[in-house]
Amino acid sequence: MAPPAALPYPNLDPVIVALGPIQLRWYGLMYLIGLTAAYFLIRRKVTRKELAIRQDQIYDMVVYAAFGVFLGGRIGYTLFYNFSYYSQNPLKLLAVWEGGMSFHGGLLGTILALIWFSRKQGIPVYTVADLAASVTPIGLGCGRIGNFINGELFGRATDVDWCMVFPGGGPACRHPSQLYEATLEGLTLFTVLWLIDRRPTPPGTIFWTFITGYGISRLIVELFREPDQHLGFIFGPITMGQILSIPMVLVGVLMLILGYQRARQKPAYS
Numbered sequence: 421m422a423p424p425a426a427l428p429y430p431n432l433d434p435v436i437v438a439l440g441p442i443q444l445r446w447y448g449l450m451y452l453i454g455l456t457a458a459y460f461l462i463r464r465k466v467t468r469k470e471l472a473i474r475q476d477q478i479y480d481m482v483v484y485a486a487f488g489v490f491l492g493g494r495i496g497y498t499l500f501y502n503f504s505y506y507s508q509n510p511l512k513l514l515a516v517w518e519g520g521m522s523f524h525g526g527l528l529g530t531i532l533a534l535i536w537f538s539r540k541q542g543i544p545v546y547t548v549a550d551l552a553a554s555v556t557p558i559g560l561g562c563g564r565i566g567n568f569i570n571g572e573l574f575g576r577a578t579d580v581d582w583c584m585v586f587p588g589g590g591p592a593c594r595h596p597s598q599l600y601e602a603t604l605e606g607l608t609l610f611t612v613l614w615l616i617d618r619r620p621t622p623p624g625t626i627f628w629t630f631i632t633g634y635g636i637s638r639l640i641v642e643l644f645r646e647p648d649q650h651l652g653f654i655f656g657p658i659t660m661g662q663i664l665s666i667p668m669v670l671v672g673v674l675m676l677i678l679g680y681q682r683a684r685q686k687p688a689y690s
Contacts, residue, residue, distance in 0.1 A: 426593045429584040434570045450566035454559030455486055461555045465617075471551075477541055481534065485552055488533030489526040489559075496525010523560075523638075524664040546623035553630035554613050560634075561606020568598035575600070575644045589646070597645040604637035622683040625676065632672030638665040 437444045459482045466473045530552070538548040567573045574586040575595025583593035612633055613626055642661045647653055654660055 426581075426583045426585065427596075429571070429586055430569075431571075431587065432569050445566075446569040447563075447566035450562035451559065454562040455482060457558045458482060458485075458552075458555040461558070462551050465551060465554065471547065473543060473547075477543070480541070481537055481548060481552070484533040484537040485530050488530035490521075490529075492529015492532070493521035493523065493526030496522030496528065499525065523634075524668075544623070546627065549624060549627035550617075553627040554617055555610075556630060557606050557610035557613065561602045561610070564598045564602035564606060568596065568602070573598055574646055576646050578644075594646065595644040597641055600644060601637070601641045604641060605634060609633045609637060622679040624679050628672045628675040628679065631668050632676065635665040635668030635672060638662070639669070 432446065434445050434447065435443050436446060436449065459478065462478050462482070463475065465471075466478060531549075534548050534552055535545055537543075538545045571586045571588055574584075574589045575597030577592035578595050579593065580595070582596065584596050585591065585593050609630065613630060616629055617626055639662055642659045642665070645659075645661070647659045654663055
């Protein structure tokens with residue numbers, strides 16, 4: 421039984437509209453909102469910074485990033501979280517409507533896609549990376565709200581006054597960790613990047629700040645999030661999400677330090 425002070429889970433239908441086999445789901449809508457917002461914000465940043473990037477190139481960049489997210493996220497989930505299952509059921513790789521996306525895999529997929537895009541278009545890699553990273557928290561925040569509506573990736577059992585009983589989480593009252601992630605990875609990280617972006621910084625600063633900030637946010641949230649049932653804890657209290665996030669923090673901090681050190685050796689940067 422949930423404690424009396426627990427907040428009621430809204431229990432929304434994950435499907436907004438269904439027309440036969442075609443379904444519009446909240447989770448997909450959240451991704452669409454994130455990508456659309458990213459497109460318009462990147463357009464605004466390109467104009468404000470007077471970057472030599474055309475409107476059609478901005479559109480192409482978002483499309484490349486979207487393919488990187490979905491392909492990388494799906495492949496990453498297969499490799500990092502459930503390889504044994506998908507190796508025995510390879511056709512399930514295509515069943516994205518059943519869930520199963522890895523942020524870390526999606527990040528790698530997006531990086532590769534945008535490197536390809538930048539070289540193809542002749543745009544500096546860090547210019548593209550900084551633009552993409554500055555708006556990525558919007559998609560992350562929207563995606564976590566989609567997880568919340570789906571009732572998935574819920575938190576560990578707790579007795580805090582704002583705990584919720586999730587349909588797939590048994591009778592235990594749990595942390596709404598999806599909302600913690602939406603706040604940290606989405607709103608907080610977006611605000612930090614927005615404030616940094618208002619000042620002159622070395623190329624790559626926004627990207628590596630995003631990498632570091634996400635890693636820190638994920639390390640914190642994993643303390644409240646229920647580990648994947650088929651994985652559990654990997655080493656003692658350490659989860660797979662934390663194992664994948666620790667290198668992000670270490671590499672991100674190192675690259676930020678190197679970036680500012682290189683900048684000091686030059687007359688100025690913008």
